[in-house]
Amino acid sequence: MSGYIGEFISLLFLAVALGLDAFSICLGLGMQRLRLKRIAIIGMVIGAFHIVMPSIGIFLGKVISGQIGHWTELAGGVLLFVIGAQMFFSAFSHEKQRVIQPIGAGLLLLAFSVSMDSFSVGLSLGISGVKTALALGLFGLISMLISWAGMLLGRKVRGVLGVYSEILGGSILIGFGIRLIFG
Template identity: 30%
Template sequence: MSPISIGVLAIGMSVDAMIASLGRRAAQTRPTFRRAIGTGMVFGIVEMITPLIGWFLGVVASQYIQAFDHWIAFGLLGAVGTHMAWNSLGRHPETPVDGGSATMLALIVTAIGTSLDAMAVGVSLAFLDVNILLIAAAIGAATMVMSTTGMMIGRYLGAQFGRYAEVLGGLALISLGALILHEHLTAATT
């Protein structure tokens, strides 16, 4: 995977965590910078671990499905991207993603909920020749930065911006899946 593809993937996977952080911020009166960093770290760590879990599960299954693994990667990335875009368009612009509960348990559950798509992407990455540790670290770092930023600027941007960012993140994942399929089919014909 090229550095640009890794960057697009990392940002695409981070958008839903940023949206949740925007929602958390909207529901809190005055989050401190320390709380924003803590929220970013929780989202980043969870978002870094889930693609590793998915990748491991995909590696275990890869020997059985190598002939059509590129279609699985395309399908998973396309499904996750479509789901992200569809959900953001179907949500009322003023509805926050997260109800804003400030407990650590609620934060962890929210982080896990927003990272399930990263697990599916991890499964699809198992079928490609990639450095999963580098990709997981990039996803975790991007998620930490975007979640922290979402907490800090959520009051100013509001939920409407979050919807558009989530649509763009979904479209980026769909495009990445299409690129993987195109590269594999092109390599197979040459």
């Protein structure tokens, strides 16, 4: 029983870490003073992409897992570490990013871009053999809720938390990567 609770808590923290990337983007979107209906749609699309992308990653991870055997946990840990490091260090990039309008194809591109890290995490989770339905449900739900929170907070605050959320999310992924590698 405690093994299930531990896995749930680990997946919950991982879902929050993945959602923090969407949070930082949605914080900026919220500063455009979007209507509440648009905020709801954007959050649902981002949540759906955080289910689809790791699904593809988990499927490919399970296929790869059969090929590389006992190295799977190490590979998953290294992958999480690299993704987390990329998130962490991208927070310090001073390059100006173009603003994508969250309508139509722009919304799909936005949701795809913020869910790319969840594809990679899904790949490493598929390699390590995690409970798929639980992971995907948490990834989708948490990223949707965090996206909504980011946009609503963005309506109130002007860009103070954006960089810090990416640093926190990257740090959490790095921690899970190290845990898989050494634990």
